[in-house]
Amino acid sequence: MSTESLLDGWKPTAPGDVTPREESKMEGSPVRIEGVRAAAAPGTASVRNKVELKDVSFYYGDFKALDDITLDVPENQVTALIGPSGCGKSTVLRLINRMHEEIGHTRVEGQVLLDGRDIHDRDVDVVELRSRVGEIFQKPNPFPKSIYDNIAYGPRLMGVRKKDELDDIVERSLVQAALWKEVKNKLGNSAMDLSGGQQQRLCIARTLAVQPEVILMDEPCSALDPVATQQIEDTIEVLKEDYTIIIVTHNMQQAARISQFTGFMLVQETGEPGRLVEYGATSKIFTMPDREETENYITGRFG
Amino acid sequence: MDSRQQQAAAGAGTGGSVPRGRGPSAPKGHRRQYRSQKIAHAVLALFALVSVGPVVAIIAYLFYKGGSAMSWEFLTAMPSKGMKAGGIFPAIVGTFWLILGTVIFAVPVGTLAAIYLTEYARQGRLTRIIRLAIANMAGVPSIVYGLFGLGLFVLLMGLGTSILSGSLTLGILVLPVVITAAEEALTAVPQSFRQASLALGATRWQTIRKVVLPNSISGIITGTVLAVGRAAGETAAIMFTVAAFFLPALPDSPFSQAMALPYHLYTVSTQVPGMPEEMKWGTALVLLLLVLSFTLSAALVRLRFRRKKRW
Amino acid sequence: MTRQSYHEGLEQLNEEVLRMGSLVVEAVDFATQAFLKGDRALANSVIAGDDDINELSLWIEGKCLALQAQQQPVAIDLRLLHTALLVSLHLERIGDLAVNIAKIAKRMDRSEVAEPYMEILRKMSAQALEVLRQGIKAYADRDAGLADSLAEIDQPIDDMFKDILSRLLSHEKGESGEAPSTEWATHIALASRYIERMADQVVDMGGRVSFLVTGQLDGKYFDRAAPDINKRFGE
Numbered sequence: 001m002s003t004e005s006l007l008d009g010w011k012p013t014a015p016g017d018v019t020p021r022e023e024s025k026m027e028g029s030p031v032r033i034e035g036v037r038a039a040a041a042p043g044t045a046s047v048r049n050k051v052e053l054k055d056v057s058f059y060y061g062d063f064k065a066l067d068d069i070t071l072d073v074p075e076n077q078v079t080a081l082i083g084p085s086g087c088g089k090s091t092v093l094r095l096i097n098r099m100h101e102e103i104g105h106t107r108v109e110g111q112v113l114l115d116g117r118d119i120h121d122r123d124v125d126v127v128e129l130r131s132r133v134g135e136i137f138q139k140p141n142p143f144p145k146s147i148y149d150n151i152a153y154g155p156r157l158m159g160v161r162k163k164d165e166l167d168d169i170v171e172r173s174l175v176q177a178a179l180w181k182e183v184k185n186k187l188g189n190s191a192m193d194l195s196g197g198q199q200q201r202l203c204i205a206r207t208l209a210v211q212p213e214v215i216l217m218d219e220p221c222s223a224l225d226p227v228a229t230q231q232i233e234d235t236i237e238v239l240k241e242d243y244t245i246i247i248v249t250h251n252m253q254q255a256a257r258i259s260q261f262t263g264f265m266l267v268q269e270t271g272e273p274g275r276l277v278e279y280g281a282t283s284k285i286f287t288m289p290d291r292e293e294t295e296n297y298i299t300g301r302f303g
Numbered sequence: 304m305d306s307r308q309q310q311a312a313a314g315a316g317t318g319g320s321v322p323r324g325r326g327p328s329a330p331k332g333h334r335r336q337y338r339s340q341k342i343a344h345a346v347l348a349l350f351a352l353v354s355v356g357p358v359v360a361i362i363a364y365l366f367y368k369g370g371s372a373m374s375w376e377f378l379t380a381m382p383s384k385g386m387k388a389g390g391i392f393p394a395i396v397g398t399f400w401l402i403l404g405t406v407i408f409a410v411p412v413g414t415l416a417a418i419y420l421t422e423y424a425r426q427g428r429l430t431r432i433i434r435l436a437i438a439n440m441a442g443v444p445s446i447v448y449g450l451f452g453l454g455l456f457v458l459l460m461g462l463g464t465s466i467l468s469g470s471l472t473l474g475i476l477v478l479p480v481v482i483t484a485a486e487e488a489l490t491a492v493p494q495s496f497r498q499a500s501l502a503l504g505a506t507r508w509q510t511i512r513k514v515v516l517p518n519s520i521s522g523i524i525t526g527t528v529l530a531v532g533r534a535a536g537e538t539a540a541i542m543f544t545v546a547a548f549f550l551p552a553l554p555d556s557p558f559s560q561a562m563a564l565p566y567h568l569y570t571v572s573t574q575v576p577g578m579p580e581e582m583k584w585g586t587a588l589v590l591l592l593l594v595l596s597f598t599l600s601a602a603l604v605r606l607r608f609r610r611k612k613r614w
Numbered sequence: 615m616t617r618q619s620y621h622e623g624l625e626q627l628n629e630e631v632l633r634m635g636s637l638v639v640e641a642v643d644f645a646t647q648a649f650l651k652g653d654r655a656l657a658n659s660v661i662a663g664d665d666d667i668n669e670l671s672l673w674i675e676g677k678c679l680a681l682q683a684q685q686q687p688v689a690i691d692l693r694l695l696h697t698a699l700l701v702s703l704h705l706e707r708i709g710d711l712a713v714n715i716a717k718i719a720k721r722m723d724r725s726e727v728a729e730p731y732m733e734i735l736r737k738m739s740a741q742a743l744e745v746l747r748q749g750i751k752a753y754a755d756r757d758a759g760l761a762d763s764l765a766e767i768d769q770p771i772d773d774m775f776k777d778i779l780s781r782l783l784s785h786e787k788g789e790s791g792e793a794p795s796t797e798w799a800t801h802i803a804l805a806s807r808y809i810e811r812m813a814d815q816v817v818d819m820g821g822r823v824s825f826l827v828t829g830q831l832d833g834k835y836f837d838r839a840a841p842d843i844n845k846r847f848g849e
Contacts (some may be wrong), residue, residue, distance in 0.1 A: 025537070063358075098500065099498070099502060102497075102498070102501060106426055127504050127505070128504070129502065129504075129505055130502055130503065130504040131503070131504030134502065134503070135498075135502040137495060137498060137502075139495060141493070141495035141496065141499045142499075143496060143497065143499065143500075143514060144496075144518060153503060153505075153513070154503040154504060154505075157503065157504060157505050157509055157513075158504070203499070203573065206499075206503065207503065210503055211844055218428060230616055230617070231616075233617070234402055234617065235617050235619065237617075237618060237619055238618075240634050246684070255683040256683060256685070256686070257617075257684055258618070282684060283680040283683055283684060285678075286683035286684055287679055287680070287683045
């Protein structure tokens with residue numbers, strides 16, 4: 001279904017989406033490695049773009065941190081942003097839930113659209129925006145409360161008071177985050193007693209509890225061991241069925257494993273703003289990137 | 304265990320397989336280093352003792368001199384015979400009301416000010432000026448607060464010499480302590496908690512109420528209790544604003560004058576000829592124990608919360 | 615289950631290789647039947663069907679690439695991807711050879727059918743089909759022993775091929791009977807050559823299966839017979 005048309009003929013990216021039998025009925029060469037145009041790729045297809053950045057530049061005070069970023073994030077897919085430290089990947093994330101406003105002295109040019117609506121419009125309620133666009137942080141950051149209260153935090157903010165309703169939300173969120181089995185008998189325990197990986201899945205469950213549409217993940221596994229990382233990746237794979245996920249990661253193998261689209265960002269020279277060098281289907285980026293900078297980075301020939 | 308001991312132990316443990324004579328460096332140099340270290344330790348320990356000494360000495364001395372005055376009657380009776388007999392009950396009651404008034408005024412004002420400074424105000428010149436002012440307030444002599452309270456509350460606002468005037472004056476006096484402690488407590492709450500809350504769609508105020516305050520309450524309480532200790536012992540600031548030398552009755556409203564322990568101590572020590580020694584010292588002892596009890600409870604609160612806190 | 619879509623992808627890849635295998639078996643079966651019976655319609659269906667095989671082969675290649683690019687396969691997964699890619703390549707070649715045979719079936723003049731040749735070719739075809747079935751079975755069952763035995767069951771095919779060549783050459787030398795037309799002889803020679811090549815591809819494929827199971831790269835499966843035959847062919 002979805003990805004296949006996006007990929008402009010490059011079928012194998014979407015494992016399980018198209019069976020070869022169906023494919024062989026289609027006309028034309030079924031496999032073409034070339035032809036996925038960078039930023040245009042996802043936009044050209046019938047799949048809906050959940051988030052769109054249009055010519056976005058971003059300033060911290062006088063410093064230009066991002067230059068002219070145009071990025072279409074398709075719905076119900078995992079989109080990864082990779083690139084060396086300080087290239088502005090996390091800044092791009094923050095623009096999507098307006099967390100950059102918590103820093104002060106920032107300025108945004110261009111448009112950031114969520115379902116076609118510019119979220120930087122004056123009349124967009126940032127509180128409502130953030131309930132639609134959740135964020136998972138680099139370091140697991142559960143509140144020093146019980147597991148239950150952590151997850152009920154968001155729903156309670158939104159006025160859910162009934163015990164059985166909250167119980168349902170807590171269970172559903174934990175199940176979705178693949179943590180339910182491990183904690184169902186100790187929901188009253190402090191979240192701080194969980195392991196790092198469990199804490200991060202708790203944070204995912206906490207975000208799911210407010211039923212967001214988009215989930216931003218800022219290097220969610222960088223503080224975790226390989227097993228915990230694996231569990232988070234498995235969770236992401238399931239979540240993508242229902243949510244649009246944008247993940248920033250230092251680990252390009254991770255981007256390759258879990259994402260359907262990848263953007264490569266780079267600061268060409270110190271002091272310059274971060275730019276989106278290339279954006280396209282993950283299989284394309286990791287097989288035949290258009291840009292030499294991308295190839296150098298993902299093959300470890302960077303610098 | 305120092306390095307020589309370790310070497311010796313290792314040598315003994317492995318049947319002397321470690322060559323003892325040929326250490327990695329000259330033993331002489333080692334010995335000199337070791338000696339200077341010992342001296343430094345001793346000196347530092349001495350100074351630590353010196354600073355604790357007076358406190359212990361004062362407490363011991365007060366017990367020695369005033370312990371004999373301690374009795375149920377001393378704590379609960381009205382003074383009689385021109386203060387020379389009876390108890391100090393009205394002074395204790397006065398001090399209690401003053402403290403209560405101070406807390407009611409200083410804690411909300413101080414905490415809200417701290418919340419504004421840490422959570423809302425854009426950090427810049429204005430907050431720097433405010434913080435500088437607060438720091439300076441802490442250095443203003445208490446007698447100046449006393450005169451300020453006299454001018455503003457007693458005379459200008461017409462509150463008269465009263466518990467209310469005194470509480471407000473003491474409140475202003477301890478405000479820097481409360482604000483500083485609260486600010487410290489608020490900034491100690493990890494930024495990541497705020498981020499998590501905001502990212503879940505909480506407003507700033509919801510974040511403060513549900514995440515920041517619950518996790519900083521121990522620090523705020525500690526600051527409050529310390530401020531109370533400070534207020535309880537304050538003499539100069541209440542001299543002109545509330546304190547009476549002697550009152551035949553207990554205060555019955557915020558607008559009453561009141562006796563207070565520190566002022567009582569001051570007057571009986573300087574203004575009452577032929578005052579029995581043990582009563583003076585006894586008053587001092589009660590005041591000190593009161594202040595110490597506040598400090599101690601602050602320490603206990605802090606300890607209890609620190610044990611619970613894990614981030 | 616962890617890394618679900620990755621493992622599903624591998625499974626799907628494996629299934630598609632097997633599906634390609636059955637398509638190729640069918641193609642070889644029909645092509646040789648068309649040739650032996652002179653059935654042009656059947657030959658045409660084989661030629662048309664090759665598109666499916668080719669597309670499947672491309673799909674498998676793309677899938678292997680994507681899985682390697684994105685999933686960092688190691689150990690059995692890596693060997694499977696490597697093997698699947700090469701097996702599909704062999705199968706694709708076998709499919710092409712089947713098309714070649716089908717084309718001969720369409721062109722060959724039936725009047726010149728000479729029974730002794732056809733008898734040998736019938737046996738060769740049956741044996742080649744058997745080798746192919748066993749080769750695919752070895753892949754499906756991850757059976758290194760069966761893969762090793764492929765060279766053995768391939769041997770009669772090589773022998774029959776040599777037999778056909780020497781028979782054709784004996785006409786040339788006037789050693790036996792009336793010489794067939796050069797065109798007919800060429801068709802027979804090529805058909806037998808294609809059948810022989812198909813079986814050789816399967817033997818090589820067996821080497822890949824053996825690698826999948828044992829992890830050992832081994833040259834023993836490589837086409838030892840070929841130089842020998844070429845030499846004879848050039849005589």
